[in-house]
Structure formats: structure tokens, C-alpha cells
Amino acid sequence: MEQFIDQALSDNEAYENTYVVVFENKSGRGMTVVNFAAQKYLDAFTHDGPWLKILREELPDQHFIEAWQFNKTHDAIVVNPLWLQEMQVADAERERSHKIWLVQDELTALQTDLMLGIIDDENTTHLIKLKKYVIALKQLDVATAPDVIWPELLD
Structure with missing residues (x-):
């Protein structure tokens, strides 16, 4: 402060x-x-x-x-290295949540299109990429912060 x-x-x-x-x-x-x-x-x-x-x-x-x-x-x-590590892990957890939040609306819209059967092949492929990206983020071990290797969302 x-x-x-x-x-x-x-x-x-x-x-x-x-x-x-x-x-x-x-x-x-x-x-x-x-x-x-x-x-x-x-x-x-x-x-x-x-x-x-x-x-x-x-x-x-x-x-x-x-x-x-x-x-x-x-x-x-x-x-204090222990306090610093706790702060860096908390920062990484916030960053992970933010990255998921950034793609959530698009992911939800594509999932809705899939359930309604109105999705094309290109958007199906994109949906799969988004879902794999979110899964990778959720499985990421942020306890290694600040040395987290973030997954990339491939275009």
C-alpha cells in the first residue's frame, strides 16, 4: 500500500x-x-x-x-520468498480465469449452434480448438508461477 x-x-x-x-x-x-x-x-x-x-x-x-x-x-x-510465491500463484490463477473468460462467450455460442445442429465444419473445428484450449488452461499447474508455460489458442 x-x-x-x-x-x-x-x-x-x-x-x-x-x-x-x-x-x-x-x-x-x-x-x-x-x-x-x-x-x-x-x-x-x-x-x-x-x-x-x-x-x-x-x-x-x-x-x-x-x-x-x-x-x-x-x-x-x-x-519474503514464500509470500512472493503465493502472490505469483494467485496472479497466475487470476490470469487463467481471465483467459477462460475471454473465450467463454464464443465457446458458449458455438456449443449452442452444435446442439441445434446449425454449425458448419469450420466452426466445429474452431469449437474443438476452443474447448481444448479451455481444458488445457484448467489442467495447467499454476503452482509453478511465475514460470507458467501458457497454452496458446491456435487459429
């Missing part, structure tokens, strides 16, 4: 916003990044738990902010 402390616009034109503060989320998993409009707000920051002032460029990939945690000495941020 990224936050911007509600402050007046910077009265310090030299302030470059190169530092941020990070602290653990209340859930104990992941971190919150706080940005500041002026140096005086950064200097005045306090928090009840451990927190770290860090250069913005030293932050890990913020896409996986929920996998961040402090190192043992609380002087750097590390990415």
Missing part, C-alpha cells in the same frame, strides 16, 4: 522526494510506503512500530509490496 501524507504543498523547492518511509502493515504481512511533500514532514514522521526511512530507488518491486518485510536487523527491506 502506498500513502501520501496529507500535507500542504511543499514549501521547500529543493525537496526532491527521494526518501520514503516504510512500515509493516497491521496484518503483519507486507508493508506500507509513505511519501512526503516536504522534508520537514519526513523529519517529523513517527510511528508506533518499526519503520525505516529509505531511498525510493532501494525499494523492491512495488507490484509485490505485500511480500515485503524487514530483514532481521530492521535496516533493510527484503522480499
